[in-house]
Amino acid sequence: MFRFLRGLVLPEAACEEANSSSRYENLFKKLDLNEDGRVDIAELHAGLKALGIPLGKDAEEKIFKTGDSNKDGQLDFKEFMQYLKDHEKKMKLAFRSLDKNNDGKIEASEIVQSLKILGINISEQQAEKILKSIDADGTMTVDWNEWRDHFLFNPATDIEEIIRYWKHSTVLDIGDSLTIPDEFTEEEKKSGQWWRQLLSGGVAGAVSRTGTAPLDRLKVMMQVHGSKSNKMNISSGLKQMVKEGGVRSLWRGNGVNVIKIAPETAIKFWAYEQYKKIFANEDGKIGTVERFVSGSLAGATAQTSIYPMEVLKTRLAVGKTGQYSGMFDCAKKIFKREGLKAFYKGYVPNILGIIPYAGIDLAVYEALKTAWLDHYASDSANPGVFVLLGCGTVSSTCGQLASYPLALIRTRMQAQALLEGAPQLNMVGLFQRIIANEGILGLYRGIGPNFMKVLPAVSISYVVYEKMKQNLGIA
Incomplete structure (x- = not known):
């Protein structure tokens, strides 16, 4: 589609600065469908679609937000020309950041190198597919003209933003907070977009956890009370909880689970930025391994800070009706009976x-x-929302599967004091006892409801996240 644009409204002579005004004017006329000297967002959408450049509502709104200097809801020719000139300058910087050998062309090896610096590892064959989606003349290299024409109406402003769709986002909240923290560009930090995204993710996580709280409490009950002698399953577990405390009891402990999102997210984000500075090289860049280590340390720092709330959540979830009047009562009784x-x-x-x-x-x-890049990225390197959601859901589920035995041991240790007559074992002792009495499968008690909540949790968190971004003006 960009080859069509290149041939129709961006001729070869357009690369000369002297012809930029006529080039912009030619393009403006193509978009000004009612010929009134102004382009509104409907005309921009229809005009770009007619030229074979369907950007989507979000990108078009971002162009208007940036270019409409007098905020009248329309772009006149002067505003249109100024937007494209400013955007070209930013695209030039992005092009130069990729053109490592300064030969005026971007090659596959340079894309591999640049993305590796940003913590994204791809093969040279995958980089060639990315090039192919931009390369207009079939040379398997991209010069400035091809780069500019391809990203002319793409509101991304730098190379980090252009490849941002492949960042491993942690927006998908499935109830466990062990993920690597989110990462933001310098522009997002300066504009304040970072805290809006974190807030959107926090609200999405709160709604998602509340929606799947009954399954989460069932998981905890099965982890603590499930055994060979007490064959609690999903159906009997839910019936038992409703019988003991009514329907409201299905959400017991959810308040703490929601409240801890805000401090944990804030601490994790702050710690991640500090650890990245420690591990960054002299140029301020950080590699994949260093990024993983920084993220893991940030997660550990956040978990250490809010861990008492994890204990409160488990105690409230396992406790009987009337045992605790709330979070503070639970904390007071634990401190009084068991100490700090x-x-x-x-x-x-x-x-x-x-x-x-x-x-x-x-x-x-x-x-x-x-x-996906190897088998399906034929025309574009952008995977789209559903591919990213699928990748994120499967990878998070696999991560949970790998760490589940440790999560079960943690929950049992948190709840041991509530089980009358049960010995107070340490981590190794609990592992040995579970394997001896219940076998390896005993380490996976409660994983059924845990997996059942993944799909609704992902769906709820994604929908709420997108709605929150729209309301905060970052969609």
């Missing part, structure tokens, strides 16, 4: 679980991304 150290029971397996979870999560995501 009770708030860190299960801490070691919880921290150890971060490594397999984050490691498997990222590894599976990279493998799925690579498979």
Whole structure:
């Protein structure tokens, strides 16, 4: 489609600065469908669609937000020309950042090198597919004209933003907070977009966790009470909880689970930025391994800070009706009976679980991304929403599967004091006892409801996240 644009409204002479005004004027006339000297967003949408450049509502709105200097809802020729000139300058910087050998052309090896610096590993064959979607003359290299024409109406402003759709987003909240923190560009940090995205993700996580809270509490009950003698399953577990405390009891412990999202997200984001600075090289760049280590350490820092709330959530979920009047009553009773150290029971397996979870999560995501690029990226390197959601869901599920035994041990240690007559075992002792009495499958008690909540949790969190972004003006 960009070859069509290149031949129709961006002739070869357009690369000369002297002809830029006539080039913009030619293009403006193509978009000004009612010939009134102004282009509104409907005309932009229809005009670009007619030229074979369907951008989508979000990109078009971003162009108007940037270019409409007098905020009258229309772009006159002066505003249109100024937007494209400013955008070309940004595209020039992005082009130069990719053109490592300064020969005026981008090659596959340069794309591989640049994306590796940004923490994204792809093969040279995959880079060639990305090039192919931009290359207009079939040379398997991209010169400035081809680059400019391809991204002329793409509101992305730098190379990080252009490849951002392949970033492993942590928006998908499936109830466990062991993921690598989200990462933001310098522009997003300066504009304040980072906190809007974090807020959107936090609200999405709160709604998602509330929607799947009954399954989450059922998982905890099966982890703590399930055994060979007590064959609690999904149906009997739900009936038992409703019988004991009514329908409201299905959400017991959810308040703490929602409240801890905000401090954990904030601490994780702050710690991630600090650890990245420590591991960055002299140029301020950070590689994939360093990014993973920084993320894991940030997760450990956040978990350490909010871990007492994890214990409160488990105690409230496992507790009987009337045992605790709320979160503060629960905290007071635990402190009075067991002391301060009770708030860190299960801490070691919880921290150890971060490594397999984050490691498997990222590894599976990279493998799925690579498979998609190899087999399906024919015209574009952009995978689209559903591919990313699928990759994120599968990789998060695999991460949970890898770390689940440690999560079960953590929950048992947190709840041991509530089980009358049960010995107070440490992590190794619990592992040995579960394997001796229940076998390897005993380490996976409660994984059924855990997997059942993944699809609704992902769906809810994604929909709410997108709605929140729209309301905060970052869609």
